[in-house]
Amino acid sequence: MSSDLATVRNVAFVGHSAAGKTSLVDALAHALGATDRKGAVADKTSLCDTEPEEQEKGHTFQLKLVHASKNGLCWNLLDTPGYPEFGADALSAMFACELVVGVASCAGHVSYNLRNKLEQAKSLGRARAILVTHVDADNASFDELVAEMQRKIGEECVPLCVPDKSGKGFSKVLGVRGGAWKKPLLDRVMDACEDEAALLEYLEKDDLSVEAFKRHVPRALAKGTLVPILPVHPLTGAGLEEVLAFLRDFAPSPANTRFVAGEKVISCDSPGPLLGVVFNVKSDPHVGKICLARILRGTLKASDLIGPGRGEKIGGLFYPVGGKNKVTVDSASAGELVAFSKVEHVAWSQTFTQTGTDPAPLEMPRNPPPMLALAVQPKSRNDEQKIGPALAKLASEDPTFHVHHEPHTHELVIQGMSDLHLQVMEQRLKRRFGVEVTTSLPRIAYRETITKSSEGHHRHKKQSGGRGQFGECYLRLKPASKDAGIVFQDAVVGGSIPRNLIPAVEKGIREIAAQGILTHSQVVDVEVAVYDGKYHDVDSDEASFKRAGAVAFRDGFAKAGPVLTEPVMSVEIRVPTEHAGAIFSDLTSHRRGTVHNQESEHDGHVTVIQAHVPLSMMLTYHRDLKSQTAGEGTYTMKPDHYARVPGSEQEKIIAQAGRKHAEDE
Incomplete structure (x- = not known):
């Protein structure tokens, strides 16, 4: 444990895929002594990419914490x-750290993904910096990339170091204190200065001493007036020493970080008992559940009981140092990031204390809701009992992976952020729990209703030796008010149907309404009255009148101008402005959408489109949006209302439902 907050460095590395984040963390961990051999993604020895799915695809799919200690400093990367x-x-890592380092490839452009993550870091109040990799690529231009960063991220992006050369031949980095970037750098540093005497001195001398520069940079980082840019080559080590020096000298310590729990502001030196928050959950095949936690106040001891109720004893308290390696500790203090195992009742984003106290919830960043849904079925009937708990386990480790049973379509549905996200989850389901599944697009929960009044009739008569079956009823149907469901009325007079058999008629009607008639979707908003019928003293029973009621309802429903209604979603799409026209046209021309608002954000670089679109038109929208915007578009949607399906579409849906029903039978 580290009791001196000034010695703690909590740093999160974010950015687009293939930018070199993992290679950079491997290089830094090796330089800090966390490992004797520098890991590499290419030969599957990385400290961070340890999951089989990560090694297979060469990309990181889970947050990894690497701890190191060197020269009196406690590092959490x-x-x-x-x-x-x-x-x-990525969002939980930014929340848990003081410094967010964006990693950008000099061989490409400033991606929307990187810009968005740095914007999230800014909204969290975190200091930011940018490391530029692939400076030795054939088409690399450090100066052009910096200019693009200033246009798309902000003028606060200024180099702290520059490469000796862009492209082949890059071998070292140079300071900017004697170059063209000196004045913009110092101006950005002093923009955060609140010392009037120091500002006047800077204006007079147009320069800062080394001591003054080191004193003012942390404030500029904290206030966001400076986002320093440093080039680095993780594989050759060019610029790595300068990056470590920057992190050592300027990365904020936890001393000034504030969190809000309930109505209280929590700092590391706040008085009070232990308070921590779980910012990530993962599973280890040997250890079980592992929680990554930030200690907000007080000290967590390995012998503590934590969690709700009577609490649970920690299975192990340790610092992860990459791969399967860890450093076991007796305690962790405020400001530190630590892992503990085998505490089952503490979940992602949940605060915890020692047993006996009830912690207030912490204000956490909100994750985007999952947009892609798939219906899943186990391949083997032997897995029917295993699939539910297994999916629940995976959902506990990822707040953007959801599992639910759809009551109207009777399907088990999983939701995620993309095809890749759900593919990785399916692979984990098979590898960790031995459950294989088949997937399909989920059925749309259409609703069926009527548009005019009608009458229905059915006589149920069956004689097969001995006691027979007989029941006859007449129904009147008419449209009911919105959201009324099925409204049943008993209008029988004269005892044509005995009172004790009326509930059987109602039961038959409600059962067939729940099953659906046109597409096996729920029937809603129908008022139905039974007004006449016949019965037999011997052969009539509840089963007979239940059957009569159901078929009479189906008869009347077919005559009442039946229509389908479909769920319509409220959709909000964010795209780079240059793609807004194509997205607008796609929504209105190909998806039966209605756009009701459009506005700009981020100085006109991003366009936000708000529309109403049928859910059936959005099932694979994530793929189309990704294709149309080069992966830079995002969207969210939520249920808004139900609307009638156009006639031509209704015919297609009914025909498709009929074929599906025939196949199932």
Whole structure:
């Protein structure tokens, strides 16, 4: 444990996939002595990419914490997934750290993914910096990339170091104190200065001493007036020493970080008992559940009981140092990041204390809701009992992976951020729990209703030796008010149907309404009255009138102008402005959508489109949006209302449902 907050460095590395984050963390961990051999993604020896799915694809899919100690400093380096569909891990890492380092490839452009993550870091109040990799690529231009960063991220992006050369031949980095970037750098540093005497001195001398520069940079980072840019080559080590020096000298310590729990502001030196928060959950095949936690106040001891109720004893308290390696500790203090195992009742984003106290919930960043849904079925009937608990386990480790049973379509549905996200989850399900599944697009929960009044009739008569079956009823149907469901009325007079058999008629009607008639979707908003019928003293029973009621309802429903209604979603799409026209046209021309608002954000670089679109038109939208915007578009949607399906579409849906029903039978 480290009791001196000034010696703690909590740093999260974020950015687009293939930018070199994992290689950078491997190089830094090796330089800090966390490992004797520098790991590499290419030969599957990385400290961070340890999951089989990560090694197979060469990309990070889970947040990894690497701890190191050197020269009196306690380092916590967090490697995060680059793919935006695994953004929950990146967001939780940024929340847990003081400094967010964006990693950008000099061989490409400033991606929307990187810009978005740095914007999230800014909204969390975190200091930011940018490391530029692949400076030795054939098409690399450090100056052009910096200019693009200033346009798309902000003028606060200024180099602290520059490469000796862009492209082949890059071998070292140079300071900017004697070059063209000196004045912009010092101006950005002093923009955060609140010392009037120091500002006047700077204006007079147009320069800062080394001591003054080191004194003012941390404030500029904390206030966001400076986002320093440093080039680095993780594989050759060029610029690595300068990066470590920057992190050592300027990365904020936890001393000034504030969190809000309930109505209280929590700092590391706040008085009070232990308070921590779980910012990530993962599973180890040998250890079981592992929680990564930030200690907000007080000290967590390995012997503590934590969690709700009577609490649970920690299975182990340790610092992860990459791969399967760890450093066991007796305690962890405020400001530190630590892992503990085998505490089952503490979940992602949950605060915890010692047993006997009830912690207030912490204000956490909100994760985007999952947009892609698939219906799943186990391949083997032997896995029917295993699939539910297994999926629940995976959902506990990822707040953007959801599992639910759809009551209207009777399907088990999983939701995630993209095809890749769900593919990785399916692979984990098979590897960890031995459950293989088949997937399909989920059925749309259409609703069926009527548009005019009608009458229905059915006589149920069956004679097969001995006591027979007989029941006859007449029904009146008419449209009911919205959201009324099925409204049943008993209008029988004269005893044509005995009172004790009326509930059987109602039961038959409600059962067939729940099953659906046109597409096996729920029937809603129908008022139905039974007004006449016949019965037999011997052969009539509840089963007979239940059957009569159901078929009479189906008869009347077919005559009442039946229509389908479909769920319509409220959709909000964020795209780079240059793609807004194509997205608008696609929504209105190909998806039966209605756009009701459009506005700009981020100085006109991003366009936000708000629309109503049928859910059936959005099932695979994530793929189309990714294709149309080069992966830079994002969207969210939520149920808004039900609307009638156009006639031509209704015919297609009914025909498709009939074929599906025939196949099932």
